[in-house]
Amino acid sequence: MIYGVALLAVSMLIGILVGEVLGIVIGVSANVGGVGIAMVFLIGGRVLLERAGLMDEKMRFGVLFWAGIYIPIVVAMAATQNVVAAVTGGPLVIVTALVSILVSFATVAVLGRMAPEPQGILRDDDGAEILDDRSRKEGAR
Amino acid sequence: MNDLMDSVFVDHGLITAFALVGLLMIVSNLAADKLFAGRIHGSAIAIVVGLILAYAGGVASGGEDGIADIALFSGMGLLGGSMLRDFAIVATAFEVNVAEVRRSGLIGVIALGLGVVLPFVAGAACAVAFGYTDAVSITTIGAGALTYIVGPVTGTALGADSTVIALSVATGVMKSVSVMVITPLVAGPIGLRTPASAMAFGGLMGTTSGVAAGLAATDPKLVPYGAMTATFHTGLGCLLGPSVLFLAVRAIFG
Numbered sequence: 001m002i003y004g005v006a007l008l009a010v011s012m013l014i015g016i017l018v019g020e021v022l023g024i025v026i027g028v029s030a031n032v033g034g035v036g037i038a039m040v041f042l043i044g045g046r047v048l049l050e051r052a053g054l055m056d057e058k059m060r061f062g063v064l065f066w067a068g069i070y071i072p073i074v075v076a077m078a079a080t081q082n083v084v085a086a087v088t089g090g091p092l093v094i095v096t097a098l099v100s101i102l103v104s105f106a107t108v109a110v111l112g113r114m115a116p117e118p119q120g121i122l123r124d125d126d127g128a129e130i131l132d133d134r135s136r137k138e139g140a141r
Numbered sequence: 142m143n144d145l146m147d148s149v150f151v152d153h154g155l156i157t158a159f160a161l162v163g164l165l166m167i168v169s170n171l172a173a174d175k176l177f178a179g180r181i182h183g184s185a186i187a188i189v190v191g192l193i194l195a196y197a198g199g200v201a202s203g204g205e206d207g208i209a210d211i212a213l214f215s216g217m218g219l220l221g222g223s224m225l226r227d228f229a230i231v232a233t234a235f236e237v238n239v240a241e242v243r244r245s246g247l248i249g250v251i252a253l254g255l256g257v258v259l260p261f262v263a264g265a266a267c268a269v270a271f272g273y274t275d276a277v278s279i280t281t282i283g284a285g286a287l288t289y290i291v292g293p294v295t296g297t298a299l300g301a302d303s304t305v306i307a308l309s310v311a312t313g314v315m316k317s318v319s320v321m322v323i324t325p326l327v328a329g330p331i332g333l334r335t336p337a338s339a340m341a342f343g344g345l346m347g348t349t350s351g352v353a354a355g356l357a358a359t360d361p362k363l364v365p366y367g368a369m370t371a372t373f374h375t376g377l378g379c380l381l382g383p384s385v386l387f388l389a390v391r392a393i394f395g
Contacts, residue, residue, distance in 0.1 A: 008228065008231060008232055008235075009228075011231060012227065012228055012231050015231065016227075019372075019376070022376070023376060023379075026376075026380055027380075028294070028376060028379035028380045029294055029379065030290060030291075030294060030375050030376045030379040031375075031376065032373065032376030032377075032380075033372050033373040033376060034227075034372060035227050035230055035231060035349070035368060035369075035372035036368070036369045036370070036372040036373055038227075038231045038234075039231055039234035039237070039365060039368075039369055042231055042232075042234055042235060043234060043235070043237060043239060046235060060235075063232050063235045064232070064235060064236075065232075066228055066229050066232035067229065067232040067233045067235060067236075069229055070229040070230065070232065070233055070353075070357065070361070070364065071166075071184045071187075071357050071361060072159075072162040072163065072166060072220075073220060073221060073225050073226050073229045074184075074188065074221075074226070074350075074353050074354045074357045075162050075165060075166065075184070075187045075188055075190075075191045075221075076158055076162050076191070076217045076220040076221030077191075077221035077222075077226055077350055077353070077354065078187075078188045078189075078191030078192050078195060078221070078321060078354055079191035079192070079194045079195045079198070079207050079208045079209070079214075079217050079221060080195060080198075080206050080207040080208060080209040080217050080218050080221045080222070081192060081195045081207050081314065081317070081318060081350070082195075082199060082205045082206070082207065082314050083192050083193075083195040083196040083199055083207060083314075083318060084195075084196055084199030084200060085199075085205065085310070085311050085314055086311060086314040086315040086318050087196065087315075089308065089311030089312065089314075089315060090308075091271075092267065092268070092271045092282070092308060092312075093308060093311045093312045093315050094315060095267050095270075095271075096263070096264050096267040096268070096282060096285070096286050096312045096315075097286065097312050097313075097315035097316040097319055098315075098319060099263045099264075099266075099267055099286075100259075100260035100263040100264050100267075100286035100287075100316060101260075101316055101319055101320060101323065101346075103259045103260060103263045104256065104259060104260055104345040104346055105323070105327055105331055105345075106331075107252070107255055107256075107259060107341075107345050108252075108331050108332075108333060108338060108341050108342045108345055108346075109330070109331035109332055111248055111251065111252055111255075111338070111341035111345070112331065112332045112333065112335065112337065112338030112341050112342075113332060114248065
């Protein structure tokens with residue numbers, strides 16, 4: 001199990017390192033894409049270990065436990081936000097935040113529709129499941 | 142009595158936080174089932190309750206870290222801090238569909254570009270509407286509409302007034318909090334239910350905490366796709382804010 005946790009930890013550290021270096025290279029004081037890069041390393045590590053036949057259930061569990069604990073962590077994160085500053089910031093703060101969010105949500109609607117249809121279980125507008133060939137095969141597993 | 146409380150709860154802050162969040166999740170899941178007949182996710186309720194606790198903690202302590210500023214709940218700061226949060230977010234990518242990410246990569250990149258420019262323009266327009274006329278202040282407030290990190294980074298780079306920087310931070314926090322609450326409510330109408338739309342969402346919203354919580358409350362399966370693009374947003378914003386975006390604002394407002 002510790003191998004799974006360690007795989008996750010090493011992936012994350014590499015990702016953060018690359019993100020920090022990227023930040024320095026382009027001259028910004030922020031981590032550029034550390035988490036996203038860590039994800040790529042984690043997925044790459046999984047694929048390599050699976051190919052080598054080294055990935056077992058215990059190791060998977062070491063990673064998936066942390067994925068499963070994600071929502072409680074997010075709840076704790078919400079409970080430690082500076083909500084007082086947000087709601088006492090005055091009208092400029094509230095209006096600016098809401099306007100920028102509305103613009104972004106509207107754009108999600110547009111971009112999301114441009115996207116290729118996913119190969120998995122889909123729901124049409126009536127809420128019924130649409131299955132394509134691949135997901136049917138996967139569903140049969 | 143106080144010593145006893147300290148040595149049990151305060152000295153084991155992280156463990157206390159696990160127990161507390163577990164309790165909060167039980168209550169929220171029950172409320173989701175009984176009060177809302179499953180129409181609202183238990184995690185959405187838990188996140189909103191978390192935000193209310195953060196407000197109460199902030200008012201009670203005068204600090205900036207919500208409930209974690211109260212000694213008894215200090216472990217919440219560790220559990221909800223960026224280290225464990227990012228660790229868990231990376232873990233969610235373990236079962237990501239790689240083909241899906243590749244196919245939707247272009248959408249993610251477009252969303253990132255728009256996710257920096259559109260909120261900035263909206264934020265800058267609001268700053269102008271509220272009477273700001275100098276390019277530095279307008280840019281700083283516009284950058285705050287990206288995330289609460291881009292705002293102060295941009296403002297500091299441009300030498301903005303500290304009041305304006307504080308406003309840009311507050312705007313970013315407000316955005317993050319609002320994204321947590323509003324996302325599950327509008328997910329249906331805006332079609333936020335596929336990995337591709339989650340990637341677009343992450344790039345457009347940018348705020349990692351807002352995206353993380355918003356998607357968790359909508360459909361936890363979408364979390365890694367949104368987080369993957371959102372994580373590039375702050376860096377891109379810090380790059381463009383004090384440079385291209387500032388020059389554009391200065392060209393208009395001198």
